[in-house]
Amino acid sequence: xxxxxxxxxxxxxxxxxxxxxxxxxxxxxxxxxxxxxxxxxxxxxxxxxxxxxxxxxxxxxxxxxxxxxxxxxxxxxxxxxxxxxxxxxxxxxxxxxxxxxxxxxxxxxxxxxxxxxxxxxxxxxxxxxxxxxxxxxxxxxxxxxxxxxxxxxxxxxxxxxxxxxxxxxxxxxxxxxxxxxxxxxxxxxxxxxxxxxxxxxxxxxxxxxxxxxxxxxxxxxxxxxxxxxxxxxxxxxxxxxxxxxxxxxxxxxxxxxxxxxxxxxxxxxxxxxxxxxxxxxxxxxxxxxxxxxxxxxxxxxxxxxxxxxxxxxxxxxxxxxxxxxxxxxxxxxxxxxxxxxxxxxxxxxxxxxxxxxxxxxxxxxxxxxxxxxxxxxxxxxxxxxxxxxxxxxxxxxxxxxxxxxxxxxxxxxxxxxxxxxxxxxxxxxxxxxxxxxxxxxxxxxxxxxxxxxxxxxxxxxxxxxxxxxxxxxxxxxxxxxxxxxxxxxxxxxxxxxxxxxxxxxxxxxxxxxxxxxxxxxxxxxxxxxxxxxxxxxxxxxxxxxxxxxxxxxxxxxxxxxxxxxxxxxxxxxxxxxxxxxxxxxxxxxxxxxxxxxxxxxxxxxxxxxxxxxxx
Numbered sequence: 001x002x003x004x005x006x007x008x009x010x011x012x013x014x015x016x017x018x019x020x021x022x023x024x025x026x027x028x029x030x031x032x033x034x035x036x037x038x039x040x041x042x043x044x045x046x047x048x049x050x051x052x053x054x055x056x057x058x059x060x061x062x063x064x065x066x067x068x069x070x071x072x073x074x075x076x077x078x079x080x081x082x083x084x085x086x087x088x089x090x091x092x093x094x095x096x097x098x099x100x101x102x103x104x105x106x107x108x109x110x111x112x113x114x115x116x117x118x119x120x121x122x123x124x125x126x127x128x129x130x131x132x133x134x135x136x137x138x139x140x141x142x143x144x145x146x147x148x149x150x151x152x153x154x155x156x157x158x159x160x161x162x163x164x165x166x167x168x169x170x171x172x173x174x175x176x177x178x179x180x181x182x183x184x185x186x187x188x189x190x191x192x193x194x195x196x197x198x199x200x201x202x203x204x205x206x207x208x209x210x211x212x213x214x215x216x217x218x219x220x221x222x223x224x225x226x227x228x229x230x231x232x233x234x235x236x237x238x239x240x241x242x243x244x245x246x247x248x249x250x251x252x253x254x255x256x257x258x259x260x261x262x263x264x265x266x267x268x269x270x271x272x273x274x275x276x277x278x279x280x281x282x283x284x285x286x287x288x289x290x291x292x293x294x295x296x297x298x299x300x301x302x303x304x305x306x307x308x309x310x311x312x313x314x315x316x317x318x319x320x321x322x323x324x325x326x327x328x329x330x331x332x333x334x335x336x337x338x339x340x341x342x343x344x345x346x347x348x349x350x351x352x353x354x355x356x357x358x359x360x361x362x363x364x365x366x367x368x369x370x371x372x373x374x375x376x377x378x379x380x381x382x383x384x385x386x387x388x389x390x391x392x393x394x395x396x397x398x399x400x401x402x403x404x405x406x407x408x409x410x411x412x413x414x415x416x417x418x419x420x421x422x423x424x425x426x427x428x429x430x431x432x433x434x435x436x437x438x439x440x441x442x443x444x445x446x447x448x449x450x451x452x453x454x455x456x457x458x459x460x461x462x463x464x465x466x467x468x469x470x471x472x473x474x475x476x477x478x479x480x481x482x483x484x485x486x487x488x489x490x491x492x493x494x495x496x497x498x499x500x501x502x503x504x505x506x507x508x509x510x511x512x513x514x515x516x517x518x519x520x521x522x523x524x525x526x527x528x529x530x531x532x533x534x535x536x537x538x539x540x541x542x543x544x545x546x547x548x549x550x551x552x553x554x555x556x557x558x559x560x561x562x563x564x565x566x567x568x569x570x571x572x573x574x575x576x577x578x579x580x581x582x583x584x585x586x587x588x589x590x591x592x593x594x595x596x597x598x599x600x601x602x603x604x605x606x607x608x609x610x611x612x613x614x615x
Contacts, residue, residue, distance in 0.1 A: 008360060010438040011367045014431060018172060025170045026423040030416050037154040041412055044151045048411035051144040058137035065130040068123055075119045082112035148410035156407060157556040161582050164401040167423055175434055180583045181210035183461040185217050192451045193280030193386040202226045204487045205466040207400045213437060215448040218279040222400060226487045231268035235532030236261050241524035262518035262530035269509055269537055271485050276391035277433050283446040284352035289344040290382045294369055298376045305370055312340030319345050338362040341369045356442055364439035374428055381436050390436050398429040458492060460500045460548045460584060466490045468548055468586045469504050472579050476588045479540040482508035497600030499549040509537035547595050548586040551607060
């Protein structure tokens, strides 16, 4: 359905049209890929069924084997007990003897005989046979699994990182996705919309998605972040002492034990992922505000909403009174439900705020905040003049689409189901990250401004380059003494032919063990030294370089190129680090290596030749 049919109501648009539409289009796309790859569906179903049966048979055999091993252990213990009983009987017979000694000897010998007969004539042969069957089952399972993987291999090769974008295009034009974030679009966000919140040196772009909402650009970033925070280390020591208790005849000495605990707080690096959408729009260009999630839980009811709004009304009244006293411009809207739920009390331009949040926008935003499914109110919204930043909890939890998410599938029926649900889940997550800006009609009615960027000499944007190096083998960048993960930052150096060369700075830490002795007062009335082990994190840096270029070849063509080991031995050693990501290929350059025009020209011929072969 076209975006105009949404009537600026993203929640109903998703419920009525997109929720089922994305699944239908994902199913049709998967079927088309299956046909294109020439998959014999019936043959795979037959092989997968046999594999499932083989796995079940193997599991049943392993369960029986486990029971017989338990029985074997029981019989061995029983035999040992019988030997002990017989030994006791013999010992007693050498003494006074008696009926008890005879019974112990006889019962011990009988139980021993039965145990050994069962063990060697029944249990051991069964275990041997089941072990042989287990090995045979494992071979059968491995053979069938390899057969299934081989059957589906052409389908995996037909899949692309662009599949998700194409399915989205077929589903909606409420927003458009780019195949890559071009340098021009990133420059446009900065020059035309004033985006100046580039990731810091402690934040690395792990993935990026770009596109447009009504011709206005957006970039969605997933950052790998490092932050120094206090960490509490704990140490313990057990002490003992004696006390005399009681009096007279009851007077006695007791030993007491106590575990002393000590804590030390020291700075340490913590790592996490953060995701957010950066959207540029020239509507309300002077307005700044922020809102955080309202606090409504997924199980809220109408009474919870009314209670929240009533509590927020008091804050609204106080804010209004303070504004009047100080001569401020804050003026509450008549719609107190919207004010309470959205909660942007720090806005600094009432005229533009009202232009942005018309009655329809207020209604849409309230509906978005109070809906329980799929995510509830989990988003933050920051407007910084022409830049809008939306961050959500679900965006951090749901991964980005990658075509290698389905590697290892053996049954095309399950693969199809997983593929459809994965596409639908990721689309749902992205849509509701964009929903706060889709809920504002003025944003949909405002076209992007005029912008004619200076011709970029670069081929790859910094964000795409940083994302690519985060998917390369990290061992090529990290400092050899590092004890922690690394944060990778790229910096553009130069363009060489069709490639861009970037420096890659790896930041990590070496953890050095330390001991701090803390004195703790014990129950014995004395102070005791409790050692607490903690770690001092020493910063490490290592700088490498990479060459990155656009690549239009297929995954299959690039895979074949990577398999030509002899060819690479004849070329430069750095080719061995090559990876393909989205529309790019990247190579780690050897330390001190000078990437030349001649080298880039030779690489161009290599890639174009293999690209033609793949086509």
